[in-house]
Amino acid sequence: MTDNKIQSETKSFNLQRLSGMIRKESLQIVRDPSSIAIAFVLPVILLLLFGYGVSLDAKQIPIGFVIETSDTQPQSFESLFKHSDYFSPSYYSTIHDAKQAMDKRQISSILWLKNNFTEQLMSGGNAPIELIVNGVDANQARITEGYIQAVWQIWLKNKAIQNKQIMTIPVDMDYRIWFNSALKSRNYLVPGLIAVIMTLIGAMLTAMVVSREWERGTMEAILVTPIHISEFILGKLIPYFILGMGGMLLSVAMAYWLFDVPFRGSFWVLFVASALFMLTCLGMGLLISTTTRSQFVAGEISILVSFLPAFILSGFIFDINSMPTVIQWITYLVPARYYVDIIQSIFLAGNVWSIILINCAYLILMSIIFFTLIVKKSHKRLE
Template sequence: MNLPGRDSRRRLHGMVRKEWLQILRDPSSIAIAFVLPVVLLFLFGYGVSLDAKDIRLGLVIEHMDDQSRDLAGAFVRSRFFQPHYYRDIQPAQQALTERRLDGIIWLRNNFSRRLQQPGPAPIGVLVNGIDANQARITGGYIQGVWFGWLEKYARAQGHKLDAPVQLEQRVWFNPAVNSRYFLVPGLIAIIMTLIGSLLTSMVIAREWERGTMEAMMATPLRIPEVLAGKLIPYFVLGMFGMLLTVALALWLFQVPLHGSFATLFLASALFMLVALAMGLLISIVAKNQFVAGQIAIIVTFLPAFILSGFIFDIGSMPAPIQVITYLVPARYFVAIAQTLFLAGDIWPVILPNLGAMALMLLIFMAIIRRKANKRIA
């Protein structure tokens, strides 16, 4: 009775061995699994940052006196700005046009007089709005300096500036507001999507193209055995790549891991399976490597980059686009990774996302089985 089972194990073993040899012979798979994640995390970890630094700020002061010097000094002292002084607005505007400046503060020659008069004195602020996000961040920093100066000015006048509502803000999970802390966990998700689907997307398409798929069908191997035989070696490779990126995130980029390593490992293993299954599905549907390669690039990298919540907020997208994001596996892993790294094992966030990934894996496997069976008939 247990003979078929043993046979199956033997066949699977043979299949895994064949794939393993194929991987070892073609160094590109090894490169995908080990070199690629490290290179990518290095590049991204250092290259992707939303924290503006050294904003080149033009300070146009038409008439230098105590008040304007005081306000300008507040901008010079801020660690966000790299100030450049101007006497007139024209050269500063020219510099903004030529992108030698990121923003301009403009104090007209009647600024001090207007301060004494009733009604607020205007402080001109010009920013280049082309990169809207950076412009907004710059505007926020300028607002912060302005507010600090207002308080100081009020004190100097002998009264306290009582903004009626005193906002006490706390940014949880990332009090230093370091964008790298949330970008690096998201990058792990993107890198793993790429690696998982790249590893497998071409392997079955290649067998079809070379005609070795028919040869394999003539053997006693059953379809699930072929699939498992393809998945297992690549899973092992992919998980090593995963461990490498997590290690880099922790020790090189110093991202704190508040959750447990076991949960992270479990979630990554599940996600790796989803990514591999996606690649396998692509390679079964495509049947040739050109199409498989195209599809892999189209459905993996850019959707994982743009629609996963890694950098753009999903809740702010229009409803139909939000529906599409549910089809992007990286979405679930990004949510888990950001929560695990920065907040901890918060099960109400982690469980639904784990469940979604498991469901996705089941659906992928079911489609793969059907597609693969059809081919044989």
């Protein structure tokens, strides 16, 4: 075969060479159980841990009661806590004992009903109640305070109805909860976790595909073949794209059938958006892999620039609007931010096109940037 013919074959795109590259990479995945484990076993483990083990719901809050009077008024107030799923009351004879229990982390708050509770209440004044809340966990402290205030308002309304009195409230609020009416944090966490799982599969696996070839000494053999650089890139990406989409389908199935997360949007819209996000993650991982020849270094970089930002800066757990302004601007560089918006909207609200289209546009833009850089960084030479 002449040099001119070899050069012309190298410049032209060839499906046979591409299929051979895909077959080679697929066999590599099959022979390496860790890739399959990351794609299918790790999502199951993470979803089970977050679905059953992690909850942002405040339930069974350990609260200590110190009731210094035996009147029926404070007992009726205390009974509301006893029959609530949000509190787990304990009882102490003195405030000193209750404070000791809080120091030992046995309870997280103290509700102190003093001995002149009924007298003050009947006289029309403020009943002497003191609330002490453990503020180490500020979020839990605010939730506990809000729950107790809500119980207090309910009790006051019930007393006014029993006494045939009109309880004057400055604002009578009629509220409705949309999208997650059950107020289950699982419905919020599980869809967001799918974005983290796809980042793990897409970015971390492909971050080592090229560096692995350099470490094993097989890259030199690939470089002397007439394979085109686009065939090399596609041959590396397509098997992992299929692997990542398979992990996505498994995660969505678990979210819907195992965790009963409502799914109000279109499956095909989710599939297309997931494909765009997977391409973005694959592009990020392959860009990392083309810039380093060490699998260890590539793995460390992928954790720093893909997994950790997807976990912390995507809005998966922490509200982006509550972050400092500088950090909020940094989140625009995190692809998972856009996918979390899409998948949570599709699951809980439906096909909200104003959210889906703009975030898909950002994912397309980031994919173009990553693959443009990959093509510029990828050359068929040993240097």
